[in-house]
Amino acid sequence: MTVLQLSSYDKLKSLLLGSMVDGGETVARTELARFAETLEIAENPDDMLPYLFATALMKRLDPVRNEQMNLYLRKYDVPQIELFNLLAQKYPLVANASRFANSLLARYVHPGEPVSFLEIGIGTGRQIVSLLQELALQDRRPSSIELFAIEPNEQCLRQAQENVMVAAESCGIRVSFHPIPYEIESMPDEIWSRLAVGSSKIVNASFALHHIRDTHAGSAGKNGVLRKLSSLRPAVVVMCEPDSDHQTSDAISRFINCWQHFSLVFELIDQLDIPPEQKRALKIFFSREIEDIIGNPEHLRCERHESTAHWIDRLERAGFSPNPDMNGLSLHIPMGVLSTSDEWHIGLGAGEINLVSVICAVPKKG
Incomplete structure (x- = not known):
């Protein structure tokens, strides 16, 4: 995990914790939007993971704003089975x-x-x-x-x-x-x-x-x-x-497990000897899993991975x-x-x- 990703992890986990206290959702939404605007996912591959987690958290807090943040990803929208x-x-x-x-x-x-x-x-x-x-x-x-x-x-x-x-x-x-x-x-x-x-x-x-x-x-x-x-x-x-344990209903534990799992997955993808567009496509596949694990309500989640x-x-x-x-x-x-x-x-x-x-x-x- 890069220094930038570690810093992003701490920031995003803090925002998730803050959103769970009374009145914290509004502050968390604002801070998430500001954080996402600092990321340059088109130029910097290391920014993709923090962006995807920020997008998933925004979906959890504000589905309308999440749709706006997902505009970049829609350019690569293909059926999940193809990915x-x-x-x-x-x-x-x-x-x-x-x-x-x-x-x-x-x-x-x-x-x-x-x-x-x-x-x-x-x-x-x-x-x-x-x-x-x-x-x-x-x-x-x-x-x-x-x-x-x-x-x-x-x-x-x-x-x-x-x-x-x-x-x-x-x-x-x-x-x-x-x-x-x-x-x-x-x-x-x-x-x-x-x-x-x-x-x-x-x-x-x-x-x-x-x-x-x-x-x-x-x-x-x-x-x-x-x-x-x-x-x-x-x-x-x-x-x-x-x-990885994404079955748990505890949002913080699920966030920690999800970050640990997918940060390593993305590292492996970056090491593959394949064209950049294929690396991006593989990350888009996992972006949908991250969004489901972090962003969807408990009764709607599909990606219930377990240890x-x-x-x-x-x-x-x-x-x-x-x-x-x-x-x-x-x-x-x-x-x-x-x-x-x-x-x-x-x-x-x-x-x-x-x-x-x-x-x-x-x-x-x-």
């Missing part, structure tokens, strides 16, 4: 997390035998397409794949079906594609019953489960979904998730145990990337901080 696909190609932590996840998933695909997949948050099908291509390259094609694809964005779901079917044909793999246009926490019971029929499913959830919100009744939505997944008795569950330890605790309580197949997984870790691992997960990060984890679980025996 995520760019992230998966160019950002080494996500790219390698997907690669490790596919290596684990592939262990449950047996040549010449049918297999059933449940893809949670399939997006445009990027990861499953890569898996199909890898199976074909290794000449380990299953006889068929029955693919149940959960994705609330119906346009993405249609694109995923097209991408997967084109890849399946080119790879010589027969795929039956079953679109499920729901958020997983809102899926009707009849769909869960349909998923329970047939052979054990390979479950993949790539940067998807952190979007689950709690129900209006206040119950833990993530716990409920994991319990339902456990009841399916899947062959394996593989998750890719950021490692890897919290995810493992949820999995254990839902009836899962660590996957013994984690042992012996051959990994190639890029230079400069921190790697950690235990019986539950493989972690990727930088310095001494883990940023992304691939978590692998199986149902408890008995």
